[in-house]
Amino acid sequence: MESVKVNTSQHVEIDYPVSGLGERIAARLIDLACFIGLYILFIVLVLMTGLSGLSDASPYIFYVVIGLYFAAYVFYNLICEIFMNGQSIGKKLMKIKVISLDGGQPSIGQYFIRWVFRIIDFGMTGQVGGLICIAVSEKKQRIGDIVAGTTVIRTVPRTAFEQIAFRPVEEDYVPVFNNANELSDRDMELIHEVLITFNKTHNPDLIYTMAARISAHLGISLPEGMNELDFLRTIVKDYNYTTSMA
Structure with missing residues (x-):
């Protein structure tokens, strides 16, 4: 099992079990599945209540809901990692989390930087730039992790x-x-x-x-x-x- 050596603020080197590429892909797919499920639920509710009836009640409600949905999608990872100690729903289920390279919890600034670089890691590279970087980098970091000074580790003990x-x-x-x-x-x-x-x-x-x-x-x-x-x-x-x- 691969590990990443982290230098803590006390200058003590600790080996953490690093998250594998497969675990990170699985966590991302779980997060995407959550949003797909919410989108399907929203469509079903619209069909049940009747799109015309919804529009008659307020012509802007439909667009406001869609706007909130996509805003939640865009900011999902940033909000989850800040308030869920470096985890999203997918990461929590896969028992992995984001940590700072000093061994502590990342700052809001670090979370923000790795979130901004999702544009490069996933958006501008067709979802593969970050995956390639994780596969070849020494500490299994995507570009956002390298810039922010973070990585992703397993939260379960390596050895029982x-x-x-x-x-x-x-x-x-x-x-x-x-x-x-x-x-x-x-x-x-x-x-x-x-x-x-x-x-x-x-x-x-x-x-x-x-x-x-x-x-x-x-x-x-x-x-x-x-x-x-x-x-x-x-x-x-x-x-x-x-x-x-x-």
Whole structure:
């Protein structure tokens, strides 16, 4: 998963999971779908009430409503991003948001600049200029993002807790295999990858092969009543405990 390195105002570099091109396209399509839905609803209401009746009530109502609709369409992204913390409806559903390159929330000026440059990113380039720029730029920025000093990131954590290889162990934990710290970090990463793969595929051969490799490397045998899966899980806990206590 790609990430963007952001320098915060405290001069600390933080890696954020950057939004992919597909997610940004999907968010834009969702936003467009919302406006298409509203437009269809408006047409249906006009047909139900009768266009002539609406015009008789006030000859300007129809045009005022159409004008408000297109004004909402033009200013939609700017208003949403300012008042929805860098998100539109589409971005919120896709779990992405706009941030400043200093790691904070963009200013109104930054939102305004990236909104103005939609003319170049989408209007003047047939909807493809911004997409090409996102695809080739280092920080996945469209032209408006580059000028405004912003980018778009994912709002969900990249890694769930159960996917973390090196977890803290309880202080009162008693290790089963005291020489587990003879393994390397790479060995532990491989064990972790095998456990994750087993949970997805339920292929026991992966567990048997890795358990045999680890037990041979450490010169130990599996205790009576402990299967290969429990052995690998125990090795992970023992390694985390012994290395944290070192």
